[in-house]
Amino acid sequence: MKIAIAGYGVVGRGTHELLLMNRDKIAARAGEEIEVKYVLDPKPLEGTPAEQLRASGIEEILADPEVKLLVEAIGGVGPAYEYVKAALESGRSVVTPNKQLVAEKGAELLAIAREKNAGFLFEASVAGGTPVLHPISQCLWANDLDLAAGILNGTTNYILTKMVQEGAGFEETLREAQRLGYAEADPTADIEGTDACRKACILADLLFGKHTDPNKVFTQGITRITAADVEAAGLVGCNIKLIGQARRMADGKILCMVTPALLRKEHCMAEVNDVFNAVMVHGNGVGDVMFYGRGAGDLPTASAVLSDVIEIVRGGCRNAGIIGWTDEGDAHLADRRDYDIHALVRIKGMDFAAVEKLFKDCEPIWEKDGETAALVYNVNEGELEKILSGLDAAPYIRMFDC
Template sequence: MKVAVMGYGTVGSGVAEVIETHEKSISNRTGGEVLEVARILDLRDFKGDPHEALFTKDFNDILNDDEIKVVAETMGGVNPAFDFTMKLLESGKSVVTSNKELVAQKGLELLQAAEKHGVNYLFEASVGGGIPIIRPMAQCLAANNIEGIAGILNGTTNFILTKMIEDGMTFEDALKLAQDNGFAEKDPTADIEGFDACRKVCILASLAFGKHVYPNQVKAEGITKITLEDVSYISSANGVIKLLGQIKKINDDKITAFVSPAVVFNGSQLASVNGVFNAILVRGDAVGDVCFYGQGAGKLPTASAVVADMVDCAVHVERRKNFGWGAGSEDYVADEKAVLEMPFYVRAKASENAVMSAFSDVKFLSRKGQPSDEVAFITDSMTENQLVKKLEGIDVINTIKVTNY
């Protein structure tokens, strides 16, 4: 079967490589069908590349080739990826993607187009890179009512936090090290401010609960306010700080979905996920907690997930998989600050007496070199709005959510 790749960057070149180097294992899974890369779309020149003869700068070369049945979109961004993908689906070609931004923004429209034209739109690689999570949630956990999801969804921020926790590096030094090692972009904003994780939360929430969630509905707080002082205080409580994407079902018509730093205690499966690794914990009413762990990015791990979707499309070339979600609504995602109760970590310039007069039950924390006028503590469960009210008049330095995953 002829296939095509749009975008020959890190992931796209990995897709071509995996297809060629795993021909036998792929054909075993397709009932003998061999995937053949017929076209590669990219505006750049790749002189001397082994696939040089396959390159085209004209999208129509793929669109109008009736022999090409499956296309991998690894371009990134919304445009022109959305326009190209829509035209391919309308022409009767299945499309697979690693493009989390596109799926988060336009997934509903593309899934509807795939359904209308009897083809497939799959995106296993859009969340967690090489970690299988989309297909297990859609199929293996289908008998469960999903109660909640918590995930370490960004390797850059997890690397930075790991260096702060294990090596005592400042945020700035850990970020520079991540950039030097190729784990962070020159402009790391999407990672460190939580926007990348936000897009993945949208996809997971849409899949888990069947209604599309858009990035503007998911509040994202990054890790730029986390300091070594916070790390030290939380360590004294046998916890670590992780950037988590969290999703929780409130009722059939409401969920919460957000990205923020969170205190994770050492007994949690998420606490030991370090470096650039990702992990996604899914809580079902029948299965309990299930954790998916692995490399969340990288050329070959992500490419392996893209090619797995291409194989799935090849197997289902004459029929469409029952896969996707429906429309959401403006008020579908509730403000977690108003409805979600949890403990909080607080660091402030205040006395213990001032804290105890505002809170009925707190656990005070300590660290080496703690100033006499500084306190840190963990509250009992309450909403964030209630916390803010209790903290009125207290000089707060930082607050961090405490997770129960």
């Protein structure tokens, strides 16, 4: 079985290296040897295992009937989208870790794959090496799943972990993370939640079968989280995590969003620290389960990419009848402001007695420096926003309640 890899950066090269490293095991499980015949990347390949494998362009790959599968590891939409679409239309299978591509174009690409009887799998697009999409779509398939939620971005989890452990502020922790290589020079997609949003959308798509447009998903990053928030959360037994979630509400609508959230320290994801990712899923049979592991890195991501490759090579991959979603617009999406939440609020110029008059059900955390911090229970989020907008209040932080 010959495959091609488009994009020979960290993930593309890692996939090639893990394939070479575990060649015999992988061949035994796939039922045949898997060999990389082409690598497509404009950069020099000298000194890499792909030295002799350069393709002149996607055309060369798609013209070779020996190549049955493309690993797309370019990232983004643009050429990645074009190559993947062309490969699927030619009847070839595709495996990709590209969350932006899957979140934005998944419905269309899955439909092409189905029509052409090709595989299109993307385990590595959510939580990197940690098996998540496969367990959701296969191991838990006897369940009606109503929630997937997780710590989906390693950079922000590293920053929040350090803020908790060291009581430090956001800006200084970000700079330290950049110095150590855990955050990129331009960290926007991580710290603003864009990356987590794409992954939350993929979880929503997979669980509920309808395309969730990342542009329609309420997405808050961690840039406005302060040391005071972390301290107040700690005083009520909580850690702050950036949580992406996809949840079927009682009214049947789907709430998909990315926000910082308070997790009680007993919660199974509260101590998922540093660059680790975790995804919990709730089903009507299994209850809560959680998957934990590395969300990035060359070999962990390669592990997930190759897991999909083997599934396709072996035959009978899950696309048929299991993985697929359709784009039916946004009517299925819930507006978070329509539901009750619990939240941490910090309001300046008010004592707790005054805060208590605003919110019937609340618990004091502190009154200091002219500020009251409190946990507010069972308040409609739209109401909460309205009330706080008229006050000198820090951004509230919801509690994750599952």
